[in-house]
Amino acid sequence: MSKTSITYLEAIRLAQQKALAEDPRVFIYGQDIGGFGGAFKATKNLAKEFPGRVLDAPISEDAMVGLAIGAAVEGMRPIVEMQFADFSTCGFNQIVNQAATLHYRTGTPCPIVVRLPSGGTPGSGPFHSQSMEAIYAHYPGIVVMTPATVEDAYTMLLEAVALDDPVIFCEHKFLYYHLKAEKLPGEALPFGKARITRPGRDATVVAYGAMVHEAVAAAEELSHDGYDIEVVDLRTVRPIDTDTILASVARTGRLLVVGESWPWGGVAAEVISRVATEGFGLLDAPPQRLNAKETPVPYHPALWGTHRPTASSVANSLRQLLEL
Amino acid sequence: MTKSSTAAPEAKGAKGGKKKTAPSAPKGKGTVGTPGATVSKELARRAYRSMLEARLLEEKLAALYRSGKIVGGVFLGRGQEALSVALGVHLRRGDVYAPLIRDQAGRLAFGDTILDTLRTYLGSSLGSMRGRDGNIHRGRPSEGYHAMISHLGAMVSTVCGGLMAKRFRGETGAVGATCIGEGGTSTGSFHEGMNMAAVEKLPLVVVVANNQFSYSTPNDRQFACGDLMARAEGYGVTGRRAVGNDLVDCLAVLGEAVAAARAGKGPQLVVADLLRLVGHGEHDDASYIPSALKKSPLGRDCLEIARESLLEHEWLTAKEAADWHAAVEKEVEETASKVLREPAPDPSEEDWNAFSALGRNGEEAR
Numbered sequence: 001m002s003k004t005s006i007t008y009l010e011a012i013r014l015a016q017q018k019a020l021a022e023d024p025r026v027f028i029y030g031q032d033i034g035g036f037g038g039a040f041k042a043t044k045n046l047a048k049e050f051p052g053r054v055l056d057a058p059i060s061e062d063a064m065v066g067l068a069i070g071a072a073v074e075g076m077r078p079i080v081e082m083q084f085a086d087f088s089t090c091g092f093n094q095i096v097n098q099a100a101t102l103h104y105r106t107g108t109p110c111p112i113v114v115r116l117p118s119g120g121t122p123g124s125g126p127f128h129s130q131s132m133e134a135i136y137a138h139y140p141g142i143v144v145m146t147p148a149t150v151e152d153a154y155t156m157l158l159e160a161v162a163l164d165d166p167v168i169f170c171e172h173k174f175l176y177y178h179l180k181a182e183k184l185p186g187e188a189l190p191f192g193k194a195r196i197t198r199p200g201r202d203a204t205v206v207a208y209g210a211m212v213h214e215a216v217a218a219a220e221e222l223s224h225d226g227y228d229i230e231v232v233d234l235r236t237v238r239p240i241d242t243d244t245i246l247a248s249v250a251r252t253g254r255l256l257v258v259g260e261s262w263p264w265g266g267v268a269a270e271v272i273s274r275v276a277t278e279g280f281g282l283l284d285a286p287p288q289r290l291n292a293k294e295t296p297v298p299y300h301p302a303l304w305g306t307h308r309p310t311a312s313s314v315a316n317s318l319r320q321l322l323e324l
Numbered sequence: 325m326t327k328s329s330t331a332a333p334e335a336k337g338a339k340g341g342k343k344k345t346a347p348s349a350p351k352g353k354g355t356v357g358t359p360g361a362t363v364s365k366e367l368a369r370r371a372y373r374s375m376l377e378a379r380l381l382e383e384k385l386a387a388l389y390r391s392g393k394i395v396g397g398v399f400l401g402r403g404q405e406a407l408s409v410a411l412g413v414h415l416r417r418g419d420v421y422a423p424l425i426r427d428q429a430g431r432l433a434f435g436d437t438i439l440d441t442l443r444t445y446l447g448s449s450l451g452s453m454r455g456r457d458g459n460i461h462r463g464r465p466s467e468g469y470h471a472m473i474s475h476l477g478a479m480v481s482t483v484c485g486g487l488m489a490k491r492f493r494g495e496t497g498a499v500g501a502t503c504i505g506e507g508g509t510s511t512g513s514f515h516e517g518m519n520m521a522a523v524e525k526l527p528l529v530v531v532v533a534n535n536q537f538s539y540s541t542p543n544d545r546q547f548a549c550g551d552l553m554a555r556a557e558g559y560g561v562t563g564r565r566a567v568g569n570d571l572v573d574c575l576a577v578l579g580e581a582v583a584a585a586r587a588g589k590g591p592q593l594v595v596a597d598l599l600r601l602v603g604h605g606e607h608d609d610a611s612y613i614p615s616a617l618k619k620s621p622l623g624r625d626c627l628e629i630a631r632e633s634l635l636e637h638e639w640l641t642a643k644e645a646a647d648w649h650a651a652v653e654k655e656v657e658e659t660a661s662k663v664l665r666e667p668a669p670d671p672s673e674e675d676w677n678a679f680s681a682l683g684r685n686g687e688e689a690r
Binding site for chain 1: 452456457461464465475478482486487489492520523679687
C-alpha cells in the first residue's frame, strides 16, 4: 500500500496505533490480535510496537467485555476487537447489562470501545455478515458509531477511545479494502453530527455505513434522469442527529432511509419515526425505508446481493418515492 | 478427587477447627495453615463483629420488607455469613471486590456500611445507588467495590479486568475477589471468567458457596461432576475447601487463598459446603429444603458456631458478645429510623440520562 492510499482498514489500524502511542491507558484485547495481527489485520504489528498492550484473548466474548469493563472502572481505556460483529452476541450480556448500566447505576463511567467488524461481504453467510447497530442502539447508555468513510473510521475511533461512555464501533467489512483515502484527516465533524454527503433538493436518502455508498451511487444514477438527490450519512446512529435529518427533509420533502440490517425495530424505523413525529409537515410523501430482506443473511453471492440493499434497489425505491 | 488440585500443593483446609460440621466436606489434613497460625484473635473478632452486624441488619431488612417498607425483594445471607466475612475481612483497600447476593457480612468487612445498605434497600436518594438500583445491587466501583449485576458469573471477568488494569500500571500486591453460588458455576460467564483468570495467572480469589440449592434446584439437577472443587484442576487453578459454617476454618482457608493470590500464585478457587438458613428471598419459604438437611451439621448456624468458637479460644467474652449484640442492634435500629426519614428519589429531579459524557439526547455535555 502506498502512503497516498490509505484503506478504511488501515485507518482503523492507524487510529489504534495513535491511541496506543498517545494514551498509556489504552490496550487492545481480542482473539488473534497479538502476533497474528487480527483476522482482518486491523492490529498488524501493533503487538510488536506496543509490547504487552495488544493481547490475545481466549474465545470468550462475554469475559472479554467483562474484562474491559473491569479495567475501565480502574481507569483504563480498553478496545475490544470482536472477530466478527456476529460474535458480539456472546458478549451481549456484559455490553447491555453491565457496560450500559454502570454509569446510571453507580456514577462510575465505563469508557470501553467494542469494535464490531460488521456487515455483509460475498460468501460470508449468516454468521459472519450481521449488522448489529440497532440492537445496541436500543439500550440507553451506549454510543453506536457507524463510520462510512476512511476519514471517519480514523477520527471516530479516536473519539470513541476518548469518550467516557461505552462505544459500539461498527466498522464495515465491505469497506475495509476497497475504500481508500489520500491522507488522514486533520479535523473531523463534531461528535454525533450527521454529514450531508451529497447535497440535493428532490429527495433525501438517510444511510450509514456501507449503505452510504450505495445511496450515493443510486443518486448518481438518478441524476441522469434529472433528479437531484440528497444523501445524509448518519455517522453515529446513537446519538442520532435528528436536526440534520429534519433540515434535509425540509429541503426535499421526501425521505428514504436505507439500512443494511433488518427493518423490524431498526435504525431506519427510528429515523422514520422521528421524522413522522417531529417533521410530519415537512413531508410531501409518505416516508419510505429499504432494508435487508427478512431472512438470515444468505451465503451465496447471488442471494446475498439481493438480500441487502444495493445502488440498484435504492434507485428503484427512490423512483417510487419520487412518484408518490 | 483431589482435595487440593493442581498448581500449589498447599493446605486445603485448616487443621484443628473446632467444629468440622459439614458432613460432605472432608477434614483438612494439611500440614500448614492451622487456625492458630493463620487466624489471629483480632481477625476473628473483626470477622465476628461483621457477621453479627450482617445478621442483625438483615433481620431488620426482613422486618422492613414484611412491613412493606422495602419494595422489590430482600435476599439474605443467613447461614452464609462465616464464609462471606472470611473473604471480606482478608481484603484491603486497593483490592477489587465483587460480592454477590448473600455477602452482606463480607461487604461490611470490606468497608460497606449499615447506613448505605439501608439506604439502598429503602431507596434513599442519599445512598450510593440513589434509588436507581436496589438491595444487593450495591457498590462503589471506583473504590474497588463492584455493584453486581444479576447475571451470574459476569463479575468474574469484571474483577479480572480490574486486576489487568493494575498489572498494566505495574501495581503489585492487590488481589481481586468475587463470590458465587454453586448454581452460578453452571453459567458460561463463570467458565469464561475462570479460564481467563487462569490464562492470565491473575491474583483472583473466587469463593463458591455451595448452599445445595440454586433457588429451589437441588445440586443433582445443577451439575454432575460430584465435587465442584474438581473444576479447579480443569481450569488450572488452585482449589481449596473450607467448612462453610465454621468461621475459624473459613478464616484460615480464605487467609491462605488470599495470601497465595497476593503472592503471585495465580487464581484460587475456594469451595465451601453450607446451607442457606432462609429462602432465596424473603418471599420464599424454602419448603424445598428437607428438614433432615436443616437438622444435619450442615444446617448448624454459623453465627452460633462462631460465637462458641471465639468463646472457647477466649478471643471474646460472653459479656463482650452480649454488649456487641446490643450495640449493633441499637445501631441498626437508629440507622433504620434515620434512613426511613430520608428523601426518596424525585422523578422530577432525576436527570434521566444513562450517558456519562453526553446529555440524555446524546449531545456532548463537555
